[in-house]
Amino acid sequence: MKKVLSAVCFVICIIPLQSQALPLLAIDIQPIQVCNNSGGDCANSSMELFEGIGDKIWSQADIDLNFLSWLAVDDSSILNSANHGSYTANANPSIVNIWFIEDLASCGGTGSTATLFGCGGGNKISVTDLVFSFNGGIGRLDTISHEIGHVLGLGHNDFGAGGGNNLMTSGGSRTVPSSINDINPDGAGLSVLTDEQIEEARSSDVLYRVVPAPATLWLVFIGLTLLRLRGNLTSKQLLVKQI
Amino acid sequence: MMHRLALAYLKFGFVLVIASVHATDEIALPPASENYYSPASAYLLTLTMIGAPEDWAANGSEAVFKKIQNGQSEQLWSQQLPHSYRPKLVIVSDQGYLALFDQWINVLGPYAIMVFSPSGDRLKSLSFDDIAKSVEASRANVVKKAQIGSWMESLPRIAASSNIVEVAVAGKVLSIDLETGSLSQN
Numbered sequence: 001m002k003k004v005l006s007a008v009c010f011v012i013c014i015i016p017l018q019s020q021a022l023p024l025l026a027i028d029i030q031p032i033q034v035c036n037n038s039g040g041d042c043a044n045s046s047m048e049l050f051e052g053i054g055d056k057i058w059s060q061a062d063i064d065l066n067f068l069s070w071l072a073v074d075d076s077s078i079l080n081s082a083n084h085g086s087y088t089a090n091a092n093p094s095i096v097n098i099w100f101i102e103d104l105a106s107c108g109g110t111g112s113t114a115t116l117f118g119c120g121g122g123n124k125i126s127v128t129d130l131v132f133s134f135n136g137g138i139g140r141l142d143t144i145s146h147e148i149g150h151v152l153g154l155g156h157n158d159f160g161a162g163g164g165n166n167l168m169t170s171g172g173s174r175t176v177p178s179s180i181n182d183i184n185p186d187g188a189g190l191s192v193l194t195d196e197q198i199e200e201a202r203s204s205d206v207l208y209r210v211v212p213a214p215a216t217l218w219l220v221f222i223g224l225t226l227l228r229l230r231g232n233l234t235s236k237q238l239l240v241k242q243i
Numbered sequence: 244m245m246h247r248l249a250l251a252y253l254k255f256g257f258v259l260v261i262a263s264v265h266a267t268d269e270i271a272l273p274p275a276s277e278n279y280y281s282p283a284s285a286y287l288l289t290l291t292m293i294g295a296p297e298d299w300a301a302n303g304s305e306a307v308f309k310k311i312q313n314g315q316s317e318q319l320w321s322q323q324l325p326h327s328y329r330p331k332l333v334i335v336s337d338q339g340y341l342a343l344f345d346q347w348i349n350v351l352g353p354y355a356i357m358v359f360s361p362s363g364d365r366l367k368s369l370s371f372d373d374i375a376k377s378v379e380a381s382r383a384n385v386v387k388k389a390q391i392g393s394w395m396e397s398l399p400r401i402a403a404s405s406n407i408v409e410v411a412v413a414g415k416v417l418s419i420d421l422e423t424g425s426l427s428q429n
């Protein structure tokens with residue numbers, strides 16, 4: 001009886017604790033792989049999204065990256081050397097298109113003499129294959145997350161950006177992680193988002209609030225209660241896990 | 244699962260009409276060729292990118308090292324470097340030693356410092372982790388305090404006729420002995 005009361009008390013105590021965290025927001029991202037007219041020579045041939053990296057970076061802002069199923073477009077005219085303006089935004093304004101192409105001429109305006117990894121803005125992102133060959137093939141792990149930041153309203157020098165360890169600092173000054181283990185708060189503490197950046201990004205209309213389904217909450221409730229009754233977790237362990 | 248869509252759907256999809264800046268993620272290309280002299284102009288290193296600009300990331304650069312005497316230059320050695328694009332900073336000593344700092348790209352990699360003898364032998368190759376250990380700082384603290392690239396707080400400097408390079412790292416001054424490649428903390 002004491003154990004049952006303790007378990008019930010635990011659930012009553014834990015639910016208010018959960019409500020103190022920032023509500024989880026999400027962004028829907030539509031990956032589009034561009035190929036030539038015959039469906040060959042496709043960009044991002046391994047269909048790499050660096051999703052684990054992106055989720056870790058954006059978890060600093062309690063934002064979940066939700067990548068939709070891949071689409072493909074066979075069009076040689078936009079596979080190489082096009083401008084970011086050649087790529088369309090999604091018909092649904094709450095979905096961000098991310099176009100994978102071989103290379104880009106520019107992000108808009110004048111042509112670029114730099115190595116161009118990606119552009120972001122106007123609810124769309126374009127990413128070049130140079131992202132995947134970067135750093136001896138490890139990849140430029142933070143470009144997709146950086147461009148998502150632009151879509152969410154963040155710039156290279158605002159809301160506390162500008163330091164080498166910040167996600168939104170410009171490409172020539174930012175230190176790019178070579179591993180998920182160097183992303184803030186771990187290791188070298190790279191790809192940092194400041195409190196100001198988090199506040200600004202979370203105000204974007206592109207984001208939506210993730211509401212856990214009642215069934216999910218119920219399953220969590222039953223699972224935790226059973227664990228408590230079996231004595232697999234002490235109250236202290238449960239609290240630590242929640243924190 | 245891959246869906247193939249009619250091209251027209253995406254080409255003529257709804258384009259959002261919002262005032263926005265299309266911001267980039269890019270790195271400026273290095274110069275096609277650049278010269279570095281020792282303090283008294285006794286030695287010269289020339290870094291030259293290999294091939295066309297679109298191939299520079301993969302091809303890297305070639306280093307050509309020359310001794311200069313009485314207005315005449317004599318090539319001592321040349322070699323292709325392992326750095327992505329090329330090293331970011333270069334120091335040449337008046338005794339013909341050479342130190343290369345970082346890669347053109349900002350990553351915490353194996354080529355933080357590379358030291359060469361006057362005959363072109365690689366005396367030492369130090370990684371970012373080696374640097375952090377040598378100044379007894381956490382990797383995160385080294386990056387946080389960096390002003391130049393990923394770990395340097397100051398530009399590396401060498402005095403005329405010296406073989407000791409000094410550079411500030413995480414609030415400390417790191418000395419690099421070019422004759423041995425050894426690090427010490429001031």
Ligand SMILES: [Zn+2]
Nearest residue numbers: 170266267268
């Ligand atoms: Zn940017």
